[in-house]
Amino acid sequence: MHGYKEPTSARSSASCVCSAGGRVGPSGHKEAQIERLKAQNPDLKDRVTDRDAAIEELTEFKKLSLSRLAAQRDEIMRSRSPQSFPEPAPPAEPATLPRARTTV
Template identity: 45%
Template sequence: MRITAAQRTENENRVRAAIDRLLRGEIPPGGKCDIKTLASEAVVDRTAFYGTRPYAHLRVEFEQRLQAMQDAGEIPDPREAQIFRLKAENNKLKERLDRSEQKVEDLTDFRGQALAQLAAQREEIVRLREAAAGTARVSHLPSPRTTVIGSCS
């Protein structure tokens, strides 16, 4: 069924108004900032936005404006903005986890080296004590004397 020029103009005005609302972030519940929601908000058949259909130029205009906003760092769809924010936060947390895991691995290696060194030093001390117990040439030093400092009058 064909529509009149006045109906087409009215439909285009509704589509442009819906584009403006969506790009301002006025997303209806359950909707997104996309062509499907645009068509339902403008009460126009979604297929009219594709190919050589009458509103294909409005779809292109909508997509270009949306892309320009996204390139500028503006995301009109609150859910998309939340997804973007959560992905960035997730990446930060992954990097932090990787650093923590590397630190734990480094500290575990250090602990193993320290324990091995302590065990080797203990074995050396035991060996030296056994060697010293077998010889009479080792003499023990006397305990240090404590001196009292007298007061001057």
């Protein structure tokens, strides 16, 4: 794997200019960059956390929406079906009950 290589112009100079205006050696520049990245890290972690929460919320919304759409589709399909209004069943024949025996 390839490592990071500084440009030749940066390696040849003994020092570079810091954003504060002071002269800093090559190792000081790297340390300043490390500190800047460390300062940015919490903000980036917060952004990732916020995005994860938004994704989770949108995923739940999507599930609910798809569920509702499926239920609506099922209802429409049932209402369009010719079997949705079935013919009434013929009346059942009255059951014949055995007559009570009477003793004379």
